[in-house]
Amino acid sequence: MSLHVRKARLSDAPVIQALIEPFARQDEMLHRGLGEICENIRDFVVAEADNEILGCCSLHVDTPELAEIKALAVAAGAQKRGVGAALVRACVEEARELGLQTVYALTYRPGFFEKQGFQLTEKSTLPHKVWNECVRCNKFPVCGEDAMTLQLVPAGFTGNTPMVQEVENAAKDPMKV
Numbered sequence: 001m002s003l004h005v006r007k008a009r010l011s012d013a014p015v016i017q018a019l020i021e022p023f024a025r026q027d028e029m030l031h032r033g034l035g036e037i038c039e040n041i042r043d044f045v046v047a048e049a050d051n052e053i054l055g056c057c058s059l060h061v062d063t064p065e066l067a068e069i070k071a072l073a074v075a076a077g078a079q080k081r082g083v084g085a086a087l088v089r090a091c092v093e094e095a096r097e098l099g100l101q102t103v104y105a106l107t108y109r110p111g112f113f114e115k116q117g118f119q120l121t122e123k124s125t126l127p128h129k130v131w132n133e134c135v136r137c138n139k140f141p142v143c144g145e146d147a148m149t150l151q152l153v154p155a156g157f158t159g160n161t162p163m164v165q166e167v168e169n170a171a172k173d174p175m176k177v
């Protein structure tokens, strides 16, 4: 299977909704209306093989430091072939490029996220606005979702302190100090 993960287009919105819906009906995910998916289409990536969309995932920025990975769904017939991992990898990569410090997921599948390097985190450590969608859930206010977080190193980060970088830059171009 040659898998390709790409940013979603508006024309993908009905497929994204159809991917999520079976899991939403089983109360494993939130229902996502077509309008909501279109409004947030720039958050979504899709995984494609042989011109068929097998899965979707969304990266939603909450604060300048924090973003949520959500609406992750892989078609039942395409699971356990690395599609979910590829989707999460693409979202994490984008989060790094954006300069985010942390990504998190609220999930009934902590084992899957652990495999992607996430760690179980005490829910109360996440900011309040993280819970704004919970009121839409049938299980609200009691749910068994786990909070999983991944700390990121921004793209291009060298590990140097700003001071060290300034000294290095000055050495390269003395006129720039």
Ligand SMILES: CC(C)(COP(=O)(O)OP(=O)(O)OC[C@H]1O[C@@H](n2cnc3c(N)ncnc32)[C@H](O)[C@@H]1OP(=O)(O)O)[C@@H](O)C(=O)NCCC(=O)NCCS
Pocket (backbone or CB within 6 Å): 023, 028, 029, 070, 071, 072, 073, 074, 075, 078, 079, 080, 081, 082, 083, 084, 085, 086, 105, 106, 107, 108, 109, 110, 111, 112, 115
């Ligand atoms: C959870 C889900 C996205 C995983 O997608 P997938 O394509 O089957 O996962 P992958 O094949 O990429 O699995 C990657 C790794 O995670 C493991 N894994 C997959 N599902 C797992 C689970 N439920 N628990 C523990 N580990 C899991 C795989 O065994 C694999 O391990 P490996 O790297 O050692 O081989 C998919 O099962 C799904 O869509 N579930 C229904 C909707 C849902 O629960 N979404 C998550 C909402 S946050």
